[in-house]
Amino acid sequence: MPHIPLIEPEATTGATRRLFAEAQQRFGITPNAAKAMANSPVALRGYLDLAVAMCDSGLPAATRTRIGVLVSQENGCDYGLSAHSFVGTRLNGLRRDEVDHARAGTAEDPKDAAVLGFAAALLRHRGAVTDAELAQAGAELADAELVDIIACVALAIFDNYLTLAGRVANDWPLVSHTDPIDSSQPDSSQGTPTMTARMKNPAMVLSDAMKGINTIYKGIHQGGLAADLLEIVALRASQINGCSACVTSHLGTGRKAGVSDDKLFAVAAWRESAEFTEAERAALALTEVVTRLADKSGDGVPDEIWDAVADQYDENQLAALVLNISLTNFFNRINTTIKEPAGTHWG
Known part of the structure; x- marks a missing residue:
């Protein structure tokens, strides 16, 4: 089957090897997506730079992960969905049901719901959102946040398109876009006592x-x-x-x-x-x-x-x-x- 080859870090030198070291530092591993991107060190450099820059944006890590989950679900990209689901639940504190909600474009928190609503509109219209959709998002989100959402969507699309077109093998625990989505909201009307952890994990x-x-x-x-x-x-x-x-x-x-x-x-x-x-x-x-x-x-x-x-x-x-x-x-x-x-x- 034709595919974009994976460049192994030990086979590289110079700038490309340094980029792999950055990917290892950022992700804790060197994922296959980065190995595929390394066929173009310029592309890998740009991806890492934008990914790192978005860490300093006004969007929390969990919110950025929700965007990645939604984009991957809409694009039918199991690689991206598996990666974002893994990082979201293992690293960014999302519950499994919150990942499912993101796949469906929903969230319990009104602001996260507005973020996903705008991201979904971007995907649906390939960027050309309607006046009403822009106004609705602007009522909940600052202008800087709107731009950050667009950047996160673009970043996830690049990752999706690369792994789909390149037939990149999934090296994350599989979450498929065809898996059933349980997007029901938790029922908080039963009076169950709320328990909280002593501290963040x-x-x-x-x-x-x-x-x-x-x-x-x-x-x-x-x-x-x-x-x-x-x-x-x-x-x-x-x-x-x-x-x-x-x-x-x-x-x-x-x-x-x-x-x-x-x-x-x-x-x-x-x-x-x-x-x-x-x-x-x-x-x-x-x-x-x-x-x-x-x-x-x-x-x-x-x-x-x-x-x-x-x-x-x-x-x-x-x-x-x-x-x-x-x-x-x-x-x-x-x-x-x-x-x-x-x-x-x-x-």
């Missing part, structure tokens, strides 16, 4: 920390394990640790990965359930002993459990599995410490 307070976490997530998803297995493993660790935010999140993402409700409900009692394959049972057994290391004396991970899982997975898959268990425990401990409420999603 520490991994989001320190941006360099999140870049490292982002890189680990990318590595896990490149390890060759099925998304449904990653989800049931993360759900089991979260159940053991009593992390309500993570349990709720992985129930949602598990369904998105194709895990049935019957199987999700059986994770806590997987030994007595016929829902799980031998490979899944081995992974869940490893998950439990790794998560309960503090309860063990002597050999924390017995040889028979390790041998059973090693019989089912190759080295790359084992690496992804161990990292997934460990990273889930990492977030479980953060979220229980700060009392992150259930309903806070991490992807």
Whole structure:
């Protein structure tokens, strides 16, 4: 199949290698989109410059991500939708339902809704918005914000067009523009007590920390394990640790990965359930002993459990599995410490 080739960073020198270093610093990884752009160092330079400049705009990171999600959805670009969804939920604090709302061009916050409404009008009319649409947006947004929205839309369109035309392989956890959109607004009329975390998630307070976490997530998803297995493993660790935010999140993402409700409900009692394959049972057994290391004396991970899982997975898959268990425990401990409420999603 014809495609735009990917330029690997180690094959470059001089200015192009420095651009790759900037991309690595910004994203925590070097995504395939940047490797495709590197066929034209001028284009990569311009993309990075505008992306970095927009960080200093009046639009918060979460709002810029919402624009990227909407543009990618409208353009049918799974690469862009996957990237913006991942960054939004892992780095910029968006819940999964907020990403779905952005795909539908809606938001709970009136200002974010105005931003998305103007962005949608730009896309619909290819820039030639009507007087009424411009006036409506201008009633909620400053002139500088309107220009920033146009810049964000243009940036996302460039990324979309490049990855679509270039047949760039998706190296993010897949979110497809054909996935069902749940754009229903949360029902706040039931009088449910509001719970708030003690602080913003520490991994989001320190941006360099999140870049490292982002890189680990990318590595896990490149390890060759099925998304449904990653989800049931993360759900089991979260159940053991009593992390309500993570349990709720992985129930949602598990369904998105194709895990049935019957199987999700059986994770806590997987030994007595016929829902799980031998490979899944081995992974869940490893998950439990790794998560309960503090309860063990002597050999924390017995040889028979390790041998059973090693019989089912190759080295790359084992690496992804161990990292997934460990990273889930990492977030479980953060979220229980700060009392992150259930309903806070991490992807």
